Amino acid sequence: MSEALSFRFSVDGENFTSAGQASVQVKKNLRQLGLDPEIIRRVSIAMYEGEINMVIHAGGGVAEVKVAEEFVEIILEDHGPGIADIEQAMQAGFSTAPDKIRSLGFGAGMGLPNMKRYTDYMDIESKVGEGTRITMRVNIT
Amino acid sequence: MKICTIKELLDARVLAGEERLGNHVYSACGSDMMSDVLAYVKDQAVLLTGLVNTQVIRTAEMMDMVCVVFVRSKTPTPEMISLAEESGLVLLATDKRMYEACGILYSGGLVSNKVKKATV
Numbered sequence A: 001m002s003e004a005l006s007f008r009f010s011v012d013g014e015n016f017t018s019a020g021q022a023s024v025q026v027k028k029n030l031r032q033l034g035l036d037p038e039i040i041r042r043v044s045i046a047m048y049e050g051e052i053n054m055v056i057h058a059g060g061g062v063a064e065v066k067v068a069e070e071f072v073e074i075i076l077e078d079h080g081p082g083i084a085d086i087e088q089a090m091q092a093g094f095s096t097a098p099d100k101i102r103s104l105g106f107g108a109g110m111g112l113p114n115m116k117r118y119t120d121y122m123d124i125e126s127k128v129g130e131g132t133r134i135t136m137r138v139n140i141t
Numbered sequence B: 001m002k003i004c005t006i007k008e009l010l011d012a013r014v015l016a017g018e019e020r021l022g023n024h025v026y027s028a029c030g031s032d033m034m035s036d037v038l039a040y041v042k043d044q045a046v047l048l049t050g051l052v053n054t055q056v057i058r059t060a061e062m063m064d065m066v067c068v069v070f071v072r073s074k075t076p077t078p079e080m081i082s083l084a085e086e087s088g089l090v091l092l093a094t095d096k097r098m099y100e101a102c103g104i105l106y107s108g109g110l111v112s113n114k115v116k117k118a119t120v
């Protein structure tokens, strides 16, 4: 059995311009591994939404991507404000993003629902005042 | 439709990806909200937008799009242009506004939805 491959990135919370860099790099890495383009696209979109969330809501964090035999796993961890009501946050259109973020093209409240839609598994652990950890998986087979 | 036809129809300038103007695209969408593009776009290969920041380029790349058209005379930064070159995107800029640019392409045969995927 081969070891799962993993990539780790720190996501800068101060810089909206660089948000998404980790996702772009992951997309390149997965292409090099020769994964199916549709799988890569689903991983990329889910991770990009999560990365943007870490930047606009949580002041940055750490992203880790593991390529196992049966799935690609994305773990996004931050020490931001946490999510008080996860069920509400998951609703399409719910957003606490300020207008400034909307003028940058984000904050429509579609990120978390989109992450759920593009992945086969998604789990959110969050504690107010401590942070958020999101685990997503996209099956390879 | 060939990307060079989009360029001609919109009287657009080519800012990146000159060598890919011969590629074909089959569908397009227009939006200033990247959130909406990420949530609702399926196989559209061309994005028309009035928003100018690096996230436009990354959104297009994540979605496997092949061409971004900036409307209303918006000009992307050198950083955006080099990001686009790196990821193989064609960048065009037109003086036309969103409504007009979309209308011209739509009536030229580039629809909003087509099952067939773009050839890259």
Ligand SMILES: Nc1ncnc2c1ncn2[C@@H]1O[C@H](COP(=O)(O)OP(=O)(O)O)[C@@H](O)[C@H]1O
Pocket: A053, A054, A057, A058, A078, A080, A081, A082, A083, A089, A090, A094, A095, A096, A097, A106, A107, A108, A109, A110, A111, A112, A113, A132, B035
């Ligand atoms: N990493 C996070 N840390 C704290 N809050 C978050 C995080 N991710 C999402 N949220 C909360 O969940 C809401 C919904 O997220 P999302 O669906 O991505 O919409 P949007 O980012 O457009 O607001 C956000 O507005 C925010 O309140």
Ligand SMILES: [Mg+2]
Pocket: A049, A052, A053, A107, A109, A110, A111, A112
């Ligand atoms: Mg979001």
